[in-house]
Amino acid sequence: MKRKRQGAALLLSMVLTAGSLAGCSSDQTAAKDSANGAKGGAGDGPLEITIGTPQVGEAPKADSEIERAIEQYTNSRLEIQWIPTAAFEDKKNVMIASGDMPKAFKLTFNATTLSAIQSGLFWEIGPYLKDYKNLAEPNPMHYDNIKVDGKLYGLPLYRDIGRAGITHRKDWFDALGLKAPVTIDDWYQMMKTVAEKDPDKNGQADTYGMFLDKSYNDPVASSAFLTRLAVAQGAPNKWGLVDGKVIPEFMTAPYQDSLKLLRRLYAEKLINQDFSVVQAADADNKWNAGKVAIRVNTVASAAATSANNLKKAVPDAVVDVVPFAGPGGNRVPAEPGNNGFFVFPKSSVKSEEELKRLLAFFDKLLEPEMSTLLTRGLEGKHFKKTDDGKAEFLDLNLFNLEVKPFRDSLPSFEVTGKGLPLKLDALQEKGWKVISDNLKNVVPNVALTLNSKTYVENGSELDTHIRDAQTKFIMGKLDEAGFQAEIEAWRKMGGDKVIEEFTAEYAKQKK
Structure with missing residues (x-):
């Protein structure tokens, strides 16, 4: 039974009051036409949409203001199933097995998802995107990074692709005559200087150039520190193409040089000796x-947050952020560019016409009005408009409670979208500029969407083996010959088969 829908028109007018949100009748007509099938066939009434997504924080109240405003603008009726994150994978598997799925189902890449896509359970949407202005605009990498067998089946929850940046204590760097490190030797000299020159002036040897945690060499995340460092030095991003073969980063010289740096830092006690067990929170x-x-272990856009957290203990600290760079200039690993993606099951989306109407709905979510709603909330309640035409949050706690679940569960661009710009301080602006500039120099993971039966079956064992070998090498428990022997063991355990399968898939997709 559908809920009562009182007050929707009032809510829409609240959304449309903010800056670029000033609507006009033609815009509202276009919104209705789009959702009714201007791009997707004939349609008379509101589009009924069921959405399944992992629950982010506390689930919004039923018939919330934000949900009703979305419905009014897009001429839709939403039924959102917020599935607790802890139970999501089990629930997803049951829904896929039974065929009882919502019309838009948010998934993440794993073996179950890949199998379901390859089984033909979902619509291929790649050929349709050109017909939707907003969906067609994002960087193609957002879509390339979720393709299966070269085809697109999902709409990503867009996230920035080149997020790496060096957030650092500018006051220390200036006092010690340091610049942001570029070469391997720069990193060593920076670490040595900070450890030995007592930059906090407390007379104790308790400062670190950087403090590593156990995720430093995460085998999957392109945001892992060792991958960021090695890519800047010329290594591939997790997997790269070398002499016609797709090979792992740890088999390349720039990566091994970066590993040797950490070994030297550990031996000279210039890095925390407990790095292999330290949690990110520590x-x-x-x-x-x-x-x-x-x-x-952070991103460039969070530099201002890092500064604010630091200033609680060190009020006069000065923080800055700069791009990662190596001998060849700015070079950063491309991250997946999504926080999951929506697929459209054939069991619940019965026709091409209905698929097109659903794509029109998601296209509308990227328009200025909806972009502002999803990333700023409602004017006068969650944010106010500043004199220079930007948004400033009024109550961030209320925003996190009422708006953030929708922002994190529906496609939007946080700062670079079409909505009302957020008022940023100088460090925030610089952090976002680093991310924007990085996009020109990101290094893709060439195996991100490639299939390997061996890796699906044995990837966890292979990853654990090489991670342990890297940690032992840094700690001096393996010499260089011993580390190379561990790579050979990895190859015999199935690594060579993974290389072979990835290389064959890469060649097939490039034909």
Whole structure:
């Protein structure tokens, strides 16, 4: 039974009051035409949409203001199933097996998802995107990174692709005559100087150039510090093409040079000796306490947050952010560019006409009005418009409660979208500029969407083997010959088969 829908028109007018949200009758007509099938065939009434998504934080109240405003603008009726994250994978598997799925189903890449896509359960949407202005505009990598066998089956929840940046203590760097490190030797000299020159002036040897945690060499995440460092030095991003073969990063010279740097730092006690067991939260605490020069496990856009957290303990600290760079200039690993993606099951989306109407709905979510709603909320309640035409949050806690679940579960662009610009301070603006500039120099993971039966079956064992070997090498428990022997063991365990399968898939997709 559908809910009562009182007050929707009032809510829409609230959305449309903000800056670029000033609507006109033609815009509203276009919104209705689009959702009714201007791009997707004939349609008379509101489009009935069922959405399944993992629950982000506390689930919004039924018939919330934000949901009703979305419905009014897009001429739709939403039924959102917020599935608790802890139960999502089990619930997803049951829904896929039974065929009882919502019309738009948010998934992430794993073996179950891949199998379901390859089984033909979902619509291929790639050929349709050109007909939707907003969906066609994002960088193609957002779509390339979720293709299966070269075809697109999902709409991503867009996230920035080149997020790496060096967030650092500018006050320490200036006092010690340091610049942001570029070469391997620069990184060594920076670490040595910070450890030995007592930049916090407390007379104790308790400062670090950087404080690593155990995720430093995560085998999957392109945001892992060792991958960021090695890519800047010329290595591939997780997997790269070398002499016609798709090979892992750890088999390349720039990556091994970066690994040798960490080994040297460990041997000279210039890096925390417990890095292999440290949690990310503990590394954050060291930064927040004013003991670290570079915060490595973060993104450029969070530099201002890092500064604010630090200033609680060190009020006069000065923080800056700059791009990762190596001998060849700015070079950063491309991250997947999504936080999951929506697929459209054939069991619930019965026709091409209905698929097109659903795509029109998602296209509308990227328009200025909806972009502002999803990323800023309602004017006068969640944000106010500043004199220079930007948005400033009034109540961030209320925003997180009422708006953030929709922002995190529906496609939008946080800062670079078409909605009302967010008022940023100088460090925030610089962090976002680093991300924007990085996009020109991102290095893709060439195996991100390639299939390998061996990796699906044995990837966890292979990853654990090489991660342990890297940690042992850094800690001096393996010499260079011993580390190379561990790589050979990895190859015999199935690594060579993975290389062979990835290379064959890469060649097939490039035909």
